[in-house]
Amino acid sequence: MLVVISLLAGIGLGVAFHTSVPPSWAPYLPMAVMAALDSVFGGLRARFEGTFNDRVFVVSFLSNAVLAALLVWAGTRLGVQDMAIAVVVVFGVRIFQNLAAIRRILFHA
Amino acid sequence: MIERNSPAARAIAPAIVVGLLAFLLTVDLRTQDTASKINASRRNELAGIVAERQKDTAELESRLSQLRAQLAAIAASGGSAQLRKLQAAMASIEMASGTTPLSGPGLVVGLTDAPSTDQSSNQSDNRIQDVDLQEVVNALWDAGAEAISINGQRLVATSAIRNAGNAVLVNFRVLTSPYEIDAIGAASSMQSSFLASDIAHHFKTWEQVYGLGFAVEQPSTVQVPAYTGSVRFRYAHIQQAR
Numbered sequence: 001m002l003v004v005i006s007l008l009a010g011i012g013l014g015v016a017f018h019t020s021v022p023p024s025w026a027p028y029l030p031m032a033v034m035a036a037l038d039s040v041f042g043g044l045r046a047r048f049e050g051t052f053n054d055r056v057f058v059v060s061f062l063s064n065a066v067l068a069a070l071l072v073w074a075g076t077r078l079g080v081q082d083m084a085i086a087v088v089v090v091f092g093v094r095i096f097q098n099l100a101a102i103r104r105i106l107f108h109a
Numbered sequence: 110m111i112e113r114n115s116p117a118a119r120a121i122a123p124a125i126v127v128g129l130l131a132f133l134l135t136v137d138l139r140t141q142d143t144a145s146k147i148n149a150s151r152r153n154e155l156a157g158i159v160a161e162r163q164k165d166t167a168e169l170e171s172r173l174s175q176l177r178a179q180l181a182a183i184a185a186s187g188g189s190a191q192l193r194k195l196q197a198a199m200a201s202i203e204m205a206s207g208t209t210p211l212s213g214p215g216l217v218v219g220l221t222d223a224p225s226t227d228q229s230s231n232q233s234d235n236r237i238q239d240v241d242l243q244e245v246v247n248a249l250w251d252a253g254a255e256a257i258s259i260n261g262q263r264l265v266a267t268s269a270i271r272n273a274g275n276a277v278l279v280n281f282r283v284l285t286s287p288y289e290i291d292a293i294g295a296a297s298s299m300q301s302s303f304l305a306s307d308i309a310h311h312f313k314t315w316e317q318v319y320g321l322g323f324a325v326e327q328p329s330t331v332q333v334p335a336y337t338g339s340v341r342f343r344y345a346h347i348q349q350a351r
Contacts, residue, residue, distance in 0.1 A: 002120050006128035013128075014135025026144065029137045036130045043123065054119045061126045065133075 027076070028069040031084060034091040035068035036061055041098035048105040170337040177208070204256070207265035207336040211256045215293040215331035216300055218245055220312070221322030222286035234319050237286055239272040242279075244308040245290060246270065252302035254292035256333045260284045263336040280338055287322065291331045300327055 039061035046052040068087045075083025103109065184196060203209045220242070223235035246257055246264065257264045262279040269278070276283045292299065303309055304325065312323040 002124040003127050006124035007131045010128035010131025010133075011135050014132045014139065017136075023144075026140055029133065029140065033130075033133050033137050036133060040127060040130055054122050058122050058126050061130070 027084065028072055031068040031072045031087045032065040034088060034095075035064035038091045038094045038098070039064050041095050041102070045098045045101045045105075048102055173339070174335070174337060206340070207256065207263045208340065210333065210335045211293055212330050212332045213293045214296040214329070215254070215291065215327075215333075216249070216296060216303065217326045217328060217331060218249070218290040218292070218303075219322060219324040219326070220245065220286070220288040220290070223320035223322075235321070236275070237277070237288055237321065239270050239277050241308070241312075242270045242277060242288060242290070245312075248303055248306035248308045249290065249292045249294075249299070251306065252292075252294070252299040254294040254299060256293045258291050258333045260289055261334055263334055265336045265338075265340070267340075267342070268336075280336070291333050293331050293333050296327050300325060 039057065042060065043052060043057040046057070068091070072083045072087055075081065075086075184192075200209075204211060220237045222237055242259060246259070249257055259270070259279050262268070262282055262284065264279070268280050271278050273283065276285050277288070278284070309325075312321065315321045316323045
C-alpha cells in the first residue's frame with residue numbers, strides 16, 4: 001500500500017516539478033532508470049520468492065543506478081561510446097529474467 | 110526517530126526507493142520528450158534558413174548576370190581601336206574562363222544512378238560518385254573539350270566536384286542523377302577520343318554489372334551556360350608588368 005502511494009507520489013513529483021535534466025546529464029539518466037527498474041523487478045521477484053530483504057533492495061537500487069550511470073560516463077571518457085549499449089543489454093536481460101521468474105510464480109507457467 | 114530495524118523502517122525504505130524510481134522515470138520521460146521536440150523545431154528552422162539563403166543566392170546571381178550584361182553593353186558601345194582590341198582579347202579570355210555562355214558542336218554525356226531495387230547491395234556501387242564525374246570531365250578535357258557544364262553548372266578553374274551525402278556538389282550546388290555533361294569542342298574527334306578513354310571503358314562495364322546509365326550523344330549544337338558564381342581568387346593575383 002505504502003509502495004503504491006509512494007509510486008504515485010513519485011510520478012506526481014516528476015510531473016509537478018518542471019525540471020528537465022541538464023543536457024550534459026541526459027545520456028546518464030536513462031541508464032540509472034534502467035538499473036533502478038531492474039532492482040525493482042528484482043525486489044518484486046524476491047518478495048514472491050519469499051527472500052525479500054529491504055536492506056538488499058535499497059542498497060542494490062541505489063548502487064545499481066549510480067554504478068550504471070557512472071559506467072556510461074566513464075565509458076564516454078575512455079572513448080568507449082557504446083558503453084550505454086552494454087548497460088542496456090545487461091539490465092534488459094536481467095529485467096526479462098526477473099519478469100520470467102515473477103510470471104512463473106504468479107501463473108505457474 | 111524510527112528504529113533502523115523497526116517494521117516501520119522496513120516498510121518505508123522500499124516505498125521511498127520505489128517513489129524515487131517513479132520520480133526518475135517521469136523526469137527521464139519528460140527530458141526525452143522535450144529533447145525530441147527541440148530537435149524537430151530546430152530542424153524546421155534550419156530548413157527554412159537554408160531555403161531562404163538559396164533564394165537569396167539565386168536573386169543575387171540573376172542580379173550579377175544582369176550587371177555583367179549591362180557592363181558588356183557599355184563596353185561594346187565604347188569607341189577607340191585599342192579598346193576594341195582589348196575587348197577581343199577579353200572575349201577569348203572570357204570563353205576560357207567560363208563567364209560567357211557558349212554554344213556549338215560537341216558531346217553530351219549522360220550518367221545515371223542504377224535503379225535502386227536492391228537495398229542490400231552496396232549503395233556507393235549503384236550511384237554515380239564524384240570521382241566518376243571527375244574522371245569523365247577530365248577525359249573530356251583530354252579529348253579536346255573547350256567548355257564543360259554538368260547539369261547546367263559551368264566548370265571553371267575554381268570548380269570542385271565532390272560528394273555531399275547522396276548528392277554531388279558542383280560549384281557548391283547540389284546535383285543529383287541524371288547527370289548531363291555538356292562539352293563543346295570538335296565533336297567527332299572528341300567522341301572517338303573520349304570513347305577510347307579508360308573511364309568510358311569502365312562505364313561500359315559498370316553499365317552491365319551495376320546498371321549505371323551511360324550514354325554519349327552528338328547533337329548538332331550543345332549549349333553551355335555561363336558560370337553564375339562570383340570569380341574571386343584568394344591567392345592568385347595579377348603580376349605587375351615589368
